[in-house]
Amino acid sequence: xxxxAALRSALRALGTNWLRSxxxxxxxxxxxxxxxxxxAIGGGAQQRIxxxxxxxxxxxxxxxxxxxxxxxxxxxxxxxxxxxxxDARAIATEVPEVQAVAPxxxxxxxxxxxNTNWSTTVMxxxxxxxxxxxxxxAEGRIFDEAELAGSAKVAVIGQTVxxxxxxxxxxxDQTIRVRKLPLQVIGVLSRKGQNSMGDDxxxxxxxxxxxxxxxxxxxxxxxxxxxxxxxxxxxxxxxMQEAEQKIRELLRxxxxxxxxxxxxxxxxxxxxxxxAEEESSRVMSMLLAAVAGVSLVVGGIGIxxxxxxxVTERTREIGLRMAVGARGxxxxxxxxxxxxxxxxxxxxxxxxxxMIATWAIGSxxxxxxxxxxxxxxxxxxxxxxxxxxxxxYPARRAAGLLPIQALRHx
Amino acid sequence: MAxxxxxxxxxxxxxxxxxxxxxxxxxxxxDEGEFVxxxxxxxxxxxxxxxxxxxxxxxxxGTLRLAGExxxxxxxxxxxxxxxxRIGFVFQQFNLLPRTSALDNVELPMVYAGVKPAERHERAxxxxxxxxxxxxxxxxxxxxxxGQQQRVAIARALVNNPSLILADEPTGALDTHTSEDxxxxxxxxxxxxxxxxxxxxxxxxxxxxxxxxxxxxGRIVEDRVQPPRAPAEAAA
Numbered sequence: 322x323x324x325x326a327a328l329r330s331a332l333r334a335l336g337t338n339w340l341r342s343x344x345x346x347x348x349x350x351x352x353x354x355x356x357x358x359x360x361a362i363g364g365g366a367q368q369r370i371x372x373x374x375x376x377x378x379x380x381x382x383x384x385x386x387x388x389x390x391x392x393x394x395x396x397x398x399x400x401x402x403x404x405x406x407x408d409a410r411a412i413a414t415e416v417p418e419v420q421a422v423a424p425x426x427x428x429x430x431x432x433x434x435x436n437t438n439w440s441t442t443v444m445x446x447x448x449x450x451x452x453x454x455x456x457x458x459a460e461g462r463i464f465d466e467a468e469l470a471g472s473a474k475v476a477v478i479g480q481t482v483x484x485x486x487x488x489x490x491x492x493x494d495q496t497i498r499v500r501k502l503p504l505q506v507i508g509v510l511s512r513k514g515q516n517s518m519g520d521d522x523x524x525x526x527x528x529x530x531x532x533x534x535x536x537x538x539x540x541x542x543x544x545x546x547x548x549x550x551x552x553x554x555x556x557x558x559x560x561m562q563e564a565e566q567k568i569r570e571l572l573r574x575x576x577x578x579x580x581x582x583x584x585x586x587x588x589x590x591x592x593x594x595x596x597a598e599e600e601s602s603r604v605m606s607m608l609l610a611a612v613a614g615v616s617l618v619v620g621g622i623g624i625x626x627x628x629x630x631x632v633t634e635r636t637r638e639i640g641l642r643m644a645v646g647a648r649g650x651x652x653x654x655x656x657x658x659x660x661x662x663x664x665x666x667x668x669x670x671x672x673x674x675x676m677i678a679t680w681a682i683g684s685x686x687x688x689x690x691x692x693x694x695x696x697x698x699x700x701x702x703x704x705x706x707x708x709x710x711x712x713x714y715p716a717r718r719a720a721g722l723l724p725i726q727a728l729r730h731x
Numbered sequence: 732m733a734x735x736x737x738x739x740x741x742x743x744x745x746x747x748x749x750x751x752x753x754x755x756x757x758x759x760x761x762d763e764g765e766f767v768x769x770x771x772x773x774x775x776x777x778x779x780x781x782x783x784x785x786x787x788x789x790x791x792x793g794t795l796r797l798a799g800e801x802x803x804x805x806x807x808x809x810x811x812x813x814x815x816x817r818i819g820f821v822f823q824q825f826n827l828l829p830r831t832s833a834l835d836n837v838e839l840p841m842v843y844a845g846v847k848p849a850e851r852h853e854r855a856x857x858x859x860x861x862x863x864x865x866x867x868x869x870x871x872x873x874x875x876x877x878g879q880q881q882r883v884a885i886a887r888a889l890v891n892n893p894s895l896i897l898a899d900e901p902t903g904a905l906d907t908h909t910s911e912d913x914x915x916x917x918x919x920x921x922x923x924x925x926x927x928x929x930x931x932x933x934x935x936x937x938x939x940x941x942x943x944x945x946x947x948x949g950r951i952v953e954d955r956v957q958p959p960r961a962p963a964e965a966a967a
Contacts, residue, residue, distance in 0.1 A: 325848075326842045326848075333830065333831065337829075337830055637826065638828060640826075641822075641826045641828070642839070642843075643787075643811065643814075644785070644787060644814060644820050644826075645814065645815065645820065645839055645840040645843060645887065646811050646812065646814050646815020646816070646840050646843040646844060646891075647811060647843050648807065648808045648811040648812070648843070649807055649808065649811075650808075651843060723788075724787045724788075724810075724814075725782050725787040725788040728787065728822075728826075
């Protein structure tokens with residue numbers, strides 16, 4: 322029996338009971354759609370994390386002040402002010418693995434330029450900040466050590482701030498006012514995009530740390546120069562763990578902590594955190610795809626069920642086909658083709674629905690999704706295999722019928 | 732050499748704890764070009780004989796040669812091939828594929844014979860012309876009368892040029908008038924040289940045949956030549 326004739330007769334048989342065929346395909350449709358959507362979501366998460374890795378800069382650690390305990394009440398992370406500019410300098414000079422260090426202080430402030438204003442974050446830091454964050458300038462320059470030492474009234478602004486305050490005009494050498502303090506714009510950062518929390522990283526102004534301390538925040542010029550956080554970049558090829566350990570020891574020593582005492586700071590290895598996140602997202606998406614795969618199997622069982630029903634219903638037809646010369650393998654082929662047609666058509670519909678679902682999740686829920694050709698091929702292959710696997714038993718049962726019994730079947 | 736040479740065919744069935752002797756040593760020769768009516772009460776073994784002659788069933792003992800070919804020892808695929816090439820079946824209930832055009836129904840045996848689509852189409856058309864249904868080729872069984880459906884079934888039986896047509900109560904589901912049409916068609920085919928073996932329990936249908944065999948309890952109790960009701964020249 323040739324394939325064209327078999328396929329035609331399969332389509333006719335399926336079309337006769339089209340509602341039943343569609344209901345049978347439903348399991349495969351849902352399974353394939355789920356697999357495709359889950360793989361797309363997992364791929365999207367993967368891609369997002371990879372982008373963040375790039376975004377973050379490699380080998381970056383964040384040293385944060387520790388928790389404060391006041392009268393037995395522990396106030397949580399970053400409530401203390403235990404880190405100082407001297408700590409940052411010590412880390413840069415005494416830990417050989419460290420490439421660059423950028424201590425920072427930040428606050429929210431209203432910024433005015435001409436007749437427009439904008440609320441943004443002002444960050445006081447050192448010139449190394451751009452190196453630590455691997456964040457080049459789009460134009461202009463970063464402030465230098467002299468400006469840092471002299472509390473110069475200069476600022477480097479992010480893309481969002483530039484857009485909000487100056488539109489398409491060139492912001493370089495323009496003057497902006499932060500809390501009535503006039504600052505000269507000397508550079509514009511390149512676009513960085515959102516961070517892992519979805520915050521706009523380009524909505525920021527960088528000023529020299531001393532300028533921030535003395536002029537923006539108006540702190541008393543005390544001898545202890547506290548900072549909010551210290552970003553540390555470890556040299557390429559150096560062990561993050563080792564650097565972390567050395568920084569920890571250094572800070573404990575500088576803060577004169579007893580050997581049993583808790584750290585009054587915390588160190589976050591951002592790269593490691595992201596790697597852990599990546600790992601967990603990979604496991605999660607594999608888990609989801611596996612669950613979706615289960616519905617494919619359930620769909621396959623549905624196909625097997627309906628094919629068994631079909632074989633019973635059409636026993637006389639099978640008998641007739643045998644009487645006019647169909648061999649066992651012709652009957653086997655016919656029913657196998659019907660089962661595979663069912664599962665492949667279901668798979669095709671599932672792919673379409675999966676693509677629509679992926680698109681919908683991407684555009685309405687705002688999740689990052691990545692639809693890969695591989696997952697579609699996988700779905701096609703899998704649904705075809707489901708058809709063969711679950712269609713084989715009913716088909717073999719049909720082929721094994723004795724002609725005379727099939728023909729006389731009531 | 733006879734077309735069918737059956738020697739001492741034995742076949743028994745188990746019905747519950749009872750053994751029914753459906754064929755009890757049947758020996759029979761049928762020559763090419765014969766038109767045989769097989770009669771007998773239900774359970775007399777005539778249907779069992781038809782099934783064995785049609786290679787749908789195997790005898791427990793005895794030998795059967797079809798056009799010189801030993802068939803009782805053959806298995807599955809070989810029997811399918813013999814049914815395909817040598818035998819055309821006509822059933823009481825027509826057994827056409829539903830929702831399938833007359834043309835496609837007639838093409839079915841050729842599909843299994845591996846005939847190319849174009850040739851299949853042509854030969855199926857010719858067979859339908861032969862039974863007078865050329866203009867109904869694209870109708871489905873539901874759109875055809877019982878007599879027309881049986882004609883389609885006969886066209887299907889003819890289309891692979893078999894040596895033998897086995898008709899099992901071909902008029903059992905038809906009214907008297909239509910039955911006569913169908914019998915006339917079979918008689919014409921016989922006049923053109925086709926060997927026909929027909930099972931019937933209606934005496935007036937059996938009159939169309941030229942030889943009558945009567946079964947009782949698995950044995951042939953009567954086997955005689957009779958003058959056919961339709962003269963052979965009617966077909967000429």
